[in-house]
Amino acid sequence: GQQLNQSPQSMFIQEGEDVSMNCTSSSIFNTWLWYKQDPGEGPVLLIALYKAGELTSNGRLTAQFGITRKDSFLNISASIPSDVGIYFCAGCQNTGGFKTIFGAGTRLFVKA
Amino acid sequence: EAGVTQSPTHLIKTRGQQATLRCSPISGHTSVYWYQQALGLGLQFLLWYDEGEERNRGNFPPRFSGRQFPNYSSELNVNALELEDSALYLCASSLGRISGNTIYFGEGSWLTVV
Numbered sequence: 001g002q003q004l005n006q007s008p009q010s011m012f013i014q015e016g017e018d019v020s021m022n023c024t025s026s027s028i029f030n031t032w033l034w035y036k037q038d039p040g041e042g043p044v045l046l047i048a049l050y051k052a053g054e055l056t057s058n059g060r061l062t063a064q065f066g067i068t069r070k071d072s073f074l075n076i077s078a079s080i081p082s083d084v085g086i087y088f089c090a091g092c093q094n095t096g097g098f099k100t101i102f103g104a105g106t107r108l109f110v111k112a
Numbered sequence: 113e114a115g116v117t118q119s120p121t122h123l124i125k126t127r128g129q130q131a132t133l134r135c136s137p138i139s140g141h142t143s144v145y146w147y148q149q150a151l152g153l154g155l156q157f158l159l160w161y162d163e164g165e166e167r168n169r170g171n172f173p174p175r176f177s178g179r180q181f182p183n184y185s186s187e188l189n190v191n192a193l194e195l196e197d198s199a200l201y202l203c204a205s206s207l208g209r210i211s212g213n214t215i216y217f218g219e220g221s222w223l224t225v226v
C-alpha cells in the first residue's frame with residue numbers, strides 16, 4: 001500500500017543546532033502536513049502546505065512542499081529543549097474523499 | 113474555540129470486556145477520524161466517518177467499530193478486548209470530505225487492557 005518514508009527515525013542534537021527532517025513517497029499528494037506530538041498527548045498541527053513548491057514558516061519552523069508533490073521537508077532552526085518530541089509528516093490525497101497517510105515519525109532529542 | 117475533545121482520558125478494562133471512547137469534533141467539522149497509537153509506535157488509521165457514514169476503514173478486525181451521530185460526534189467501540197489493544201486512541205476532525213484535507217487531533221484516550 002501507499003506509505004511515506006520519513007527520515008531520520010531519530011535525532012540527538014545540541015541545543016542551538018538546526019534540524020532537518022523529510023518525507024518522501026512514490027505517490028503524489030495534494031497536501032502535506034507536519035505535526036508535533038509531545039509525550040502522552042495528541043499530535044498538534046505545526047504547518048500545512050497546500051501547493052507544490054510552497055515554502056511556509058511558523059516561527060523557527062520552515063517547511064516546503066516538494067515540486068514533484070512527492071516529498072516535503074521540515075527544518076527547525078536554533079533548537080531548544082522544548083522542541084523535544086515526535087514529528088510526523090502526513091500526505092493527503094483527494095481521491096473521492098480525503099485520504100491522509102502518516103509517516104512513522106522522527107523522534108527529536110535536544111540536549112541542553 | 114474548542115478543539116477536538118475526547119473522553120475518557122484514561123480507561124482501564126479487563127481482557128474480553130468492551131470499551132467505548134467518545135469524540136467531539138471542532139465546531140463546523142463533519143469528518144471524524146480514529147487512529148490507534150501503540151506505545152512508541154506511529155499512527156495506525158482505524159476509521160473515518162463523514163456526514164454520519166463510515167467512509168473508510170483501516171486494517172483492523174471487525175471488533176473495532178464506531179459510529180457518528182447527527183451532531184457529528186463519534187464513538188469508537190472495541191469489543192472482546194485483547195491485551196494488545198492497549199494504546200493511545202486519537203480522534204481527529206476536519207471539514208467535510210469535499211474540502212477537509214487538514215485534520216486536527218484531540219488529546220487522545222489511553223486504553224489499558226489488563
